[in-house]
Amino acid sequence: MSDLLLYKKLVDALRHGVLSTAMGLRNGLHYGVKVRAPHALVMTLLFKSGSPIASNLASIVKMTFVHARNLGAFVLLYKALLALGRIAHAAAGRPLTTPAGTPAEAWHALLAGWIGGMLVWSKYSSVNEQIALYLLSRVVVSFVKMLAVRGVAPFSSVNYGQVYPYLAAGVWAVVMWLYEAYPKTLQPSLESSMRYLYADTNTWPSGPASFLPSAASAATLAAAVYLQRADLPKLWDLSAR
Incomplete structure (x- = not known):
């Protein structure tokens, strides 16, 4: 490879790396806000409705900021490391066979993700833990699918649709057992949600009024009935989406 061609490849890789890293930071911040703000708002309304409004707003803003900051920082680091990998690849005179902005070698993604x-993400916090657990379940399922695609038995002999009913039943069986036997081992927000569903329903502090649906539930039910009025039985079909 001529020096001029190598120089051009390096400049192109550097230019694209800088721009793609900046765009990654921007999108990471935006996506963090878009995902966390509604979630934090809903969780606050459900479980902290009795707290002062100022305290609730501060909590929502803090959780949203932390999620956006961390996601933006991770995307920036990841994209920057991939760009450095591509620059090093080109500097060594090796051909870049993958699209710009992607790892020059598959293992670059693994290393950049680890770093x-x-x-x-390695410092423990409620936000970081929630994201790690969110990813964990999806990583496990994707890993099993990857083994199936690569022909590894027994995963290659069944498809996901065949296995899913057992996965769903098994997950619900284990989580209910853990909740009843070892509730404090569950992730705090999950334990809080399950307590609301399964423990708080053992008492009726407002008497008969306790059984009335919330305004949000009533509005949702009314809207669903109206939208599905042509085929109401389908509303109660648990197999329907």
Whole structure:
């Protein structure tokens, strides 16, 4: 490879790396706000409705900021490390066979993810833990699917649709057992949600009024009935989406 061609490849890789990293930071911040703000608002309304409004707003803003900050920082680091990998790849005179903005080698993604994970997500917090647990279930399912695609037995002999009913039943069986036997081992927000569903329903503090649906539930039911009025039985079909 001529020096001029190598120089051009390096400049192109550097330019695209800088721009793609900046765009990654922007999108990471935006997506963090878009995902966390509604979730934090709903959880606050459900479980902290009795707290002062100012305290609730501060909590929502803090959780949203932390999520957006961490996600933006991770995307920036990840994209920057991939860009450095591409620049090093080109500097070594090796051809770049993957699209700009992607890892020059598959293992670059693994290494960049590890470094970014250690620098950004490894400190324990409720937000970081929620994101890690969110990813964990999806990583496990994707890993099993990858084994099936690669022909690894027994995963290659069944499809996801065949296995899913057992996955769903098993997950619900285990989580209910853990909740009843070892509730404090569950992730705090999950334990709080399950307590609201399964423990708080053992008493009726307002007497008969306790059984009335909430305004949100009533509005949702009324809207669903109206929208599905042409085929109401379908509303109660648990197999329907």
